[in-house]
Amino acid sequence: MKLLVTIDVEEEGLFSGNYPREESPASNVFELDALDSVFLELNVRPTLLVSYQVANKDKALKKMFGLKDRWKAEIGAHLHHWNTPPIVFDPVPQPTPSELMSTDLLEAKASSLFESLSDGQSRPTSFRMGRFNLGPKMFQVLERMGVKVDSSISPLRKSYGGPDHLMAPSDPYFPNPLDPREKGKSSVLEAPVSILPIFRGVDRRLDLLSKTRYFPERATEWLAMNVASIAIQPAWVNLNVAKAGVRLHRARGGKCLTIFFHSSELAPGMNPLNTTKEAVRTFIKNLRTFIQWLQTRYDAQSYTLSELYPVYEQLRVTSKENQQD
Ligand SMILES: [Zn+2]
Numbered sequence: 459m460k461l462l463v464t465i466d467v468e469e470e471g472l473f474s475g476n477y478p479r480e481e482s483p484a485s486n487v488f489e490l491d492a493l494d495s496v497f498l499e500l501n502v503r504p505t506l507l508v509s510y511q512v513a514n515k516d517k518a519l520k521k522m523f524g525l526k527d528r529w530k531a532e533i534g535a536h537l538h539h540w541n542t543p544p545i546v547f548d549p550v551p552q553p554t555p556s557e558l559m560s561t562d563l564l565e566a567k568a569s570s571l572f573e574s575l576s577d578g579q580s581r582p583t584s585f586r587m588g589r590f591n592l593g594p595k596m597f598q599v600l601e602r603m604g605v606k607v608d609s610s611i612s613p614l615r616k617s618y619g620g621p622d623h624l625m626a627p628s629d630p631y632f633p634n635p636l637d638p639r640e641k642g643k644s645s646v647l648e649a650p651v652s653i654l655p656i657f658r659g660v661d662r663r664l665d666l667l668s669k670t671r672y673f674p675e676r677a678t679e680w681l682a683m684n685v686a687s688i689a690i691q692p693a694w695v696n697l698n699v700a701k702a703g704v705r706l707h708r709a710r711g712g713k714c715l716t717i718f719f720h721s722s723e724l725a726p727g728m729n730p731l732n733t734t735k736e737a738v739r740t741f742i743k744n745l746r747t748f749i750q751w752l753q754t755r756y757d758a759q760s761y762t763l764s765e766l767y768p769v770y771e772q773l774r775v776t777s778k779e780n781q782q783d
Contacts, residue, residue, distance in 0.1 A: 459704075459756040460714040461749070462649060462763060463497075463504040464609055465490070466536050466586060467522065467721040469511035473730050477540045477553040484512045486725035487521055492738070493724070496746045497529045500753065502760045504529060507536035507586045507609070510543075512721075513574035523577065532762035534584030535571050535605075539591070542567045557593040565599045572603060584763035586610050586718075590623065590651075597638040600646050607763040609716055611639065611650035614661060614687035616668065616679045624668070624682060625661045628654050629712050630770055647770050649763060652690035652715045654707055660686045692748045693719035693731060693741060700748055704756070714766070715752070717745075 467490070469482035497504055506525060512518045526533050540553035544566050548554040556564060572581045583606040587596055592610035600608055611633075616622035626639040630649045634642025655661045664686055668678040689695055690703035704715065722728040724738055732738045752758035761769075 459708070459752060459758045460761050460766065460769070461502070461752055461758040462609075462714065462716045462761055462766065463502055463749075464534075464586065464651075464716060464718045464763065465504055465506050465721055466509070466718065467506050467512055468509040468536060468538065468588075469541075470722055470725075470728050472538075472720075472722070477538075479541050479545050479547075481514075482511050482541065484509075484515055484518050486722040486728050487512055487518050489724040489738075490521075490525060490721055492742055493745075494528075496742060496749065497531075500746065500749050502529075502749060503531055503762050503765075505532045505534050505584055505609075505763045507534045507584070508575055509536045509538050509588070510571045510574055511538070511541060513571065519574075532584060532764055533575060533582060534586070534763055535568070535575055535582040536586050536588065537568055537571050537596075538588040539564065539567055540588070543570050553589065553591070555593075556587065556591045556596050559595070561595050561598060564596055565602065568599050568603055583607065583767075584609070590615060592638060594636055594638065597633065597635055597644070597646070601635060601644060605646055606767040607647045607649055608638075609649045609651060609718070609763055611648055613650055613653045614655060614664075614682045615653065616675070616682055622665075622668070622678075623650075624665045624678075626650055628652065628707065628710075630714050630766060632770070632774065647767050649714065649716050649766060651718050652703070652707065654688050654690070654703055654710075654712075656686055656688050658710075690715055691717060691719070692744050693717075693723055697744055697748055697751075701751065704752065708756070715758070 469484040539556050575582050585605045585608045587610035590612040611626045612623050613626040631641045633644045633648045634640045635644045667673045688703040690700050723732050726735050
């Protein structure tokens, strides 16, 4: 089993329902040290997907490069398209869905972010879109920016501004650039976050329901999240549920797990999940227990997002060769 631990390293205030365009504090990133006990002791190399508001602060950025060295981590890019320059004011509910922005504007925003994360020699090759708001326009930008691995697809999820990811695959795949929720021939590898349909076909049925006028969007979102899916995410679910998800994933032939959480979840009170120091300690303990279980039971091997690329590229080459034989 391949294990990817990915962290959205970002500014504070995003769980308040506001998406300010102004500069925001990012003191939470200094709490990430608490993960030493997971990453160093279990030999896990995470991917830090860093937002512009973090990258644009000298001390916070220095912290990222320090963690990169200490954890042998990868630094990738995390685009909050609502507060990454150039900022454009749109008369729609915030955050503006990325598909309503022009490709040129999205590319300019991605360039600001990638530039701010460059160490002078190299730029990020892994990426996640803020609020998983990835559609065909942003995907084209990723192809042009030289991104190798994207992790912006959240299967069985649907939220404001879509496009929804209800029917996306659960294991890594090369997407169709015109619809990154389906398999195709892109050069960018997609590593979706690990959320599974609870039974095969439930995603298709939800998709059909969501297209009827009797079924409000919010109802589909709720059903998809609370009934129809199982999230292999220790930040969200208890470990018995996460373990059940792993068994199901394996039984369906799944080979890769992509765990994700936010940097602010290490800072008590700066997120809705872990409001106290005790809750943060419990989260870290659960994460550690879960990874140890994966290592013991499934021989989980740690990969950063970009490290996954050559593995799947080789699989693609081999399957093409087999087709030609
Ligand atoms: Zn984010």
